[in-house]
Amino acid sequence: MTEGKWDEKFVVFLKKYYWDDILQLANSYPDQRSLEVDFYDLDVFDREIANELLFNPDEVMPSANNALQQIDLPVEKKLIDAKVRFIKIPNKIPNRDLRSKHLLQFVAIEGMIRKATEVRPKVLNAAFQCMRCEHVTMVPQNEIKFVEPVECENETCGRKGPFKILVNQSVFVDAQKLQIQESPENLKGGTQPQSLDVDIEDDLAGLVKPGDRVIINGVLRSHQRTTREGKSPFYDLVLHANSIEYTDLEFDELEITPEEEEEILALSRDPEIYQKVIGSIAPSIYGYEEVKEALSLQLFSGVAKHLPDGSRVRGDIHMLFMGDPGVAKSQLLRYMVKLSPRGVFASGKSASSSGLTAAAVRDDLGDGRWTLEAGALVMADMGIAAVDEMDKMSTEDKSALHEAMEQQTISVAKAGILATLKSRCALLGAANPKYGRFDRYEGIAQQINMPPALISRFDMIFVLLDTPNEDMDSKIAKHILKSHYAGELSEQRKNLPSSTITQEQVDGHMEVIKPVIDPDFLRKYVAYSRRNIFPVMEDDARDHLVKFYMDLRRMGDGKDAPVPVTARQLEALVRLAEASARLRLSNVANMDDAKRTTRIVYSCLRQVGVDPDTGAFDVDVIASGTSKSQRDRIKIVKEIIKSVGEKHPGGKAPLEEVYAEAQNQQIDRQHAEDLIARMRRSGDLIKPDKEHVKVV
Structure with missing residues (x-):
């Protein structure tokens, strides 16, 4: 199937199912730049496109966006940057079950946002000016690394630089990186929650904060790891988000x-x-x-x-x-x-x-x-x-x-x-x-x-x-x-x-x-x-x-x-x-x-x-932690030990005498022992030997 054919199909689909939403989008454009499309509707409309979307999203998604941008509106507006966002994707895969076969598929990942960076501009199309002939060259930036032009495009110049980047003529988009990890309640015992990096662009950036429970739908891509020795055969998974749905609501x-x-x-x-x-x-x-x-x-x-x-x-x-x-x-x-x-x-x-x-x-x-x-x-x-x-x-x-x-x-x-x-x-x-x-x-x-x-x-x-x-x-x-x-x-x-x-x-x-x-x-x-x-x-x-x-x-x-x-x-x-x-x-x-x-x-x-x-x-x-009656008793026992100690050399009070005196003041032996033990723990008394106590 050619891409043109899909463009037309999407135009028919959007007009049939989402006409009101498109008009609403046109009213609030450019503040709102995306149209949410329920996958189920697409599946009902044409199963073939729906399947293609899941397994070859890179071919289908541009068609959907083109269709949205081409639709004739009754108002004088063009939805130039509008995007179609697909939600309710059936292809829901737990983080720990992502495998190489899922690469470049459209998947839904559910979990909790663990980290989110600040929203920062990212260059999509960089304008370079040749410092010699002042010719401007546009270089699309699709790679992980920043790409500079090899030589000046101007035929009369053709030098290999130097170049200067023109920020005001380059095209930027808001971008943010997230880390999503499995929700703690879905974990099997003793496993560590696995996380996945997510790249988010345009009007999705800045929507979520750490702690939110979400489903992120997008295309699973891979970036090659680089080590000090050079490129590694291992690749890291990154999800390029297409839409975000909230699951856990306050x-x-x-x-x-x-x-x-x-x-x-x-x-x-x-x-x-x-x-x-x-x-x-x-x-x-x-x-x-x-x-x-x-x-x-x-x-x-x-x-x-x-x-x-x-x-x-x-x-x-x-x-x-x-x-x-x-x-x-x-x-x-x-x-x-x-x-x-x-x-x-x-x-x-x-x-x-x-x-x-x-x-x-x-x-x-x-x-x-x-x-x-x-x-x-x-x-x-x-x-x-x-x-x-x-x-x-x-x-x-x-x-x-x-x-x-x-x-x-x-x-x-x-x-x-x-x-x-x-x-x-x-x-x-x-x-x-x-x-x-x-x-x-x-x-x-x-x-x-x-x-x-x-x-x-x-x-x-x-x-x-x-x-x-x-x-x-x-x-x-x-x-x-x-x-x-x-x-x-x-x-x-x-x-x-x-x-x-x-x-x-x-x-x-x-x-x-x-x-x-x-x-x-x-x-x-x-x-x-x-x-x-x-x-x-x-x-x-x-x-x-x-x-x-x-x-x-x-x-x-x-x-x-x-x-x-x-x-x-x-x-x-x-x-x-x-x-x-x-x-x-x-x-x-x-x-x-x-x-x-x-x-x-x-x-x-x-x-x-x-x-x-x-x-x-x-x-x-x-x-x-101590009641009033206890504090009063501690005071009484302390006084007793003091007064008994004064009668003996070195201020040592024999315990038996202390207990006898305490009994006269309505504190039974059990309580007096508890209180003395307590005062020793807090450092108010010392016990020079087994039979005597002394106030510090």
Whole structure:
């Protein structure tokens, strides 16, 4: 087939399927210079051209562009530089399966943008002026290396130079290099994600940023490697992009059709809406109603506020699960990451501070400049970042989270780069107690291996204890076995051709672990809510929150009383109340929302912020790791050791006397031993021998 024939076919095709789009393009030309064509339409129109496009794109694509540029328009305009961009290509190949047979084919590569260079002009057609006779020679630049003319074209001159390049007469195009790597969720265990370099030109340049999930369609080409010894027999793969499609959309970008909007509004009027959303979060895990309720509020998040003085108050709700092993913390985390449109999952030891925030790396795409690589919290911008095993992270790495959680930015000052990246994500953390399991008789704070400054930034801390309880245990056991049974049925039906199991049986048993609301629909519901609902709190709801906060603070009146809560908890209450109103798509946060909020927060505080000795609420348990009663006791024991030591030579106090004196002051021996051991660890006491202690 000759090229001319294809030009005509494309003209017919474009006029038939894309006439309206072409007119729209003509209106906005030259700001918009490309026409997106769905591959499926081309396939329906002429299968032969569609096949040729996949296997000989270099012949077909120029025809498509020519056809678009030749079409007669009803307006006085010529689409001289317009390009046809093909999307929805069926030839989708995973990065790691690219082989030499795919060279020069039209392929679709799906993945995540890892790096992007700046957009820079690239010369397409260079104008050279001969310095002797001033004749101008045009040299197209199609190679990797810059090509200069061999000799002057002017017949009377014909010298071999020198030449000077004329920038104003040369033709330039915007160009950018990207690196796309496989999406982390599609990886098989233990494999490193593979990346591919992409060349992007013209109006596609500058569209994507690191962290975007995209499909890039283009022609796979190869560039020969050059080594110091000369040319190498190995070639590198480069994708020359023809079009870009976004796959992972933020909450703001999810498409919601009018029918879906009606469905969403109908669901929001359902009186059972809270139960339904709770039932849609990790249905394979039994129980945890309160935890799931808090998680559903985290999905909807409060309203981020920009104040007139330029400061920003975050709306995202941070949560921490502390729990015994085997209470399904990681399961909950993984489920939330799946539900959130931009969920990122990281795990303790394997996450470094630069992996969570941002790393400065030497750029291997361009000329070795330093560039920033976005970390997990930046990639989760506007979504949820789940960090498992937070207690196993090293101290420096935990400190990287402080700014990300409260200010929701990440400031980088490395290698000459001063930058502030946004990380407007909700953090969902999970951690194990210091000694593997919770000790009933020790305050929870001593068992949380995390700095107090970090812990106080969490709006809610849930302690998930694994306490044997016959009734509950049998329900959990039955639920787990039911879900396994459903899984077994479904797998056998799928993999055994001789299986007699029917689809009805599978569906019937799957009912137990089926989410009430379909996850895709729930995602749209959340997106709709976050986009359109901005609740304002009613007066009585505000008063209720203030009263709750004041009641908690009042426990801190008096000289010896502990401080129960800080102002951060009040902000958490407000965010939760807003999220609760958003959940039912209401622009007013009323008394019910306030009560729901205080109920959840109270149950959190009851688990965490209680001084194990006195039973009083004490935020210091969370904030500084030692409760008020403990600090007072330490003081008393110290005084006792001092006074006993004065009676003995060298200030050495015999331990038995100290214990006896402590008992007179209502501190039993067990506690006194604990406190002395604690003071020795912190360096306040020394033990010269087994029987004596001495204040330093």
